[in-house]
Amino acid sequence: MTDKKVLFVASEMVPYLPENEVSSMAYESPRMVNQMGGQIRIFMPRFGNINERRHQLHEVIRLSGMNLVVNDMDMPLIIKVASIPKERIQVYFIDNDEYFKRKATFSDEEGNLFPDNDERAIFFAKGVVETVKKLNWSPDAIHVHGWMASLLPLYLKKYYADEPLFAESKIITSIYNKGFEGTLDESMFEKVKFDGFAEDDIDVLKNATYNNILKLAIENSDGVVVASKEVPDELKEFISSQNKPVLSYTSSEEFENSYTNFYKTKILS
Secondary structure, eight states, X not given: OTTOEEEEEESOXXXXXXXXXXXXXXXXXXXXXXXXXXXXXXEEEOOTTSOHXXXXXXXXXXXXXXXXXXXXXXXXXXXXXXXXXXXXXXXXXXXXXXXXXXXXXXXXXXXXXXXXXXXXXXXXXXXXXXXXXXXXXXXXXXXXXXXGGTTHHHIIIIITTTOGGGTTOEEXXXXXXXXXXXXXXXXXXXXXHTTTOOHHHXXXXXXXXXXXXXXHHHHTOSEEEEOSSSXXXXXXXXXXXXXXXXXXXXXXXXXXXXXXXXXXXXXXX
């Protein structure tokens, strides 16, 4: 992995949010690549329940300041950064007061999904790409963790198809059992379609379930990692129907060799 550039894009990650399958692997996989001499960048949303003072987040003025269009609305992009001291790893945070100021991640105190989660996912995908463009950093591989990050493969393959910085980048999506019940906003299809996608490319978003959003990510990825011991049968079947490299589930104790081999032989070869 020496000198390979890998972009990690995650819905959540320790130590900034509580530990779970997604947040743990979103930390462990870049840490592994970093230790093996790879170059990494990590992006995640700056949720309002992340303690900025404790984790020493600060705004990067030169990267902030642009507006991203979401469903015909101009939404200001703020970029913050923090370091994980013991690993010497830097994390970039995509922020916007309207979308990420509230003191929670995906749902309210009653467990109801936030009605604008679809717009937050669109904003996050565009924010990551626009920031990487400003950094002028061309990744060899892009590894996506968690459903709020899962629009990124679609946007990279279609919306940013002519962006030379990502012309050679290979996209990997990790599939987790941790999703959400129900659907995102019923107008999500129209909001994504606003960005110029063909209806056929995003048809599954007419019913924006967890499984359908992940299907869209799988369809637009170059490789798939099954990151949970149990994943929905519907997703298993869909993965099987795609002619893509797949890494089967590996326990957290044994993931390093499996991930490294998958990166080297199936994605970066």
